[in-house]
Amino acid sequence: MKQTLKVMRVPFAMVAALLLLVGCSVNVTNGMGDMDDMQRSDKDSKSDQKASSSEFSANDLMFADMMIPHHQQAVEMSDLALKNSTNPDVIALAEKIKAAQAPEIDQMQKWKDSDTSSGHGMMDHSDHGMMGMLSDEEFAALQKARGTAFDKLFLEGMIKHHEGAIDMAEMVVDSANSEAAALGKAIIESQTAEIEEMKALLASIA
Numbered sequence: 001m002k003q004t005l006k007v008m009r010v011p012f013a014m015v016a017a018l019l020l021l022v023g024c025s026v027n028v029t030n031g032m033g034d035m036d037d038m039q040r041s042d043k044d045s046k047s048d049q050k051a052s053s054s055e056f057s058a059n060d061l062m063f064a065d066m067m068i069p070h071h072q073q074a075v076e077m078s079d080l081a082l083k084n085s086t087n088p089d090v091i092a093l094a095e096k097i098k099a100a101q102a103p104e105i106d107q108m109q110k111w112k113d114s115d116t117s118s119g120h121g122m123m124d125h126s127d128h129g130m131m132g133m134l135s136d137e138e139f140a141a142l143q144k145a146r147g148t149a150f151d152k153l154f155l156e157g158m159i160k161h162h163e164g165a166i167d168m169a170e171m172v173v174d175s176a177n178s179e180a181a182a183l184g185k186a187i188i189e190s191q192t193a194e195i196e197e198m199k200a201l202l203a204s205i206a
Contacts, residue, residue, distance in 0.1 A: 056111050060180040063171045064108035066131065067187075070168065071101040071108075073133055074161055077154060080142055084150045089201055093194070097158070100190060104183065111180070132164025148205055155202040162191040162198075 056064075074097055081094035134142065134157050142153050165187055172184035 054177045056115065056177050056180060057175065058117075060172055060175055060177055061112060061115055063168060063180070063184070064111050066168055067165065068105055068108050068112075070131055070133060070161070070165055071105045073139075074098075074101050074158070074165075075105070077134070077139075077142065077158060077161070081150075081154050084143075084146055085154065086147065087151050087205070090151050090154060093158075093197065093201070094154075097194070104187075107179075107183065130164075131168060132160040132162070134161070151205055152202065155198045159195055159198050159202070162195050165191050 078094035078098040078101075081090055082098075085091055085094070138153075138157060142150070142157060145153050169184040169187040169191075172180045173188065175181040175184065
């Protein structure tokens with residue numbers, strides 16, 4: 001009887017040892033997998049950080065110099081629409097334009113504020129005929145207009161305004177700075193869609 005028990009202890013000991021060995025093997029494998037995942041994650045994080053933290057180039061800052069006053073006029077035109085138009089579609093469009101472009105002005109101003117290079121300042125845009133911007137005379141006419149006359153002037157002016165913005169945004173779509181490139185692409189996409197919306201709206205009230 002004692003011999004039988006002794007013989008049975010040997011297989012149990014072997015089984016226990018085998019299970020322990022398998023368990024260690026699984027843990028080591030899982031540990032190596034987790035380590036690889038952590039290394040890949042850290043590498044991806046550093047890559048994303050490098051891409052997003054690329055300094056704004058002179059071209060990016062020139063774009064901001066040009067686009068800030070351009071956006072500011074679009075916001076002013078939208079404020080006039082909210083005050084002078086009675087067309088709900090025009091009012092809705094003006095609200096959308098203002099909601100999109102006011103934060104973009106703040107965003108681009110931060111680019112300029114972060115620039116430490118010497119000699120970089122706001123460009124002179126006294127010639128508002130550039131980039132689709134309204135001239136002083138055109139803006140004054142928009143201020144005085146009311147009703148359907150206002151809506152037509154607003155839509156015609158804003159279509160031209162958006163076309164100028166799209167041309168400028170092409171400057172930064174290939175920027176090495178991910179934020180500048182993303183803004184350029186967003187402007188092109190949103191304002192292209194708004195141009196089509198405004199053309200349809202203009203045709204409906206002509």
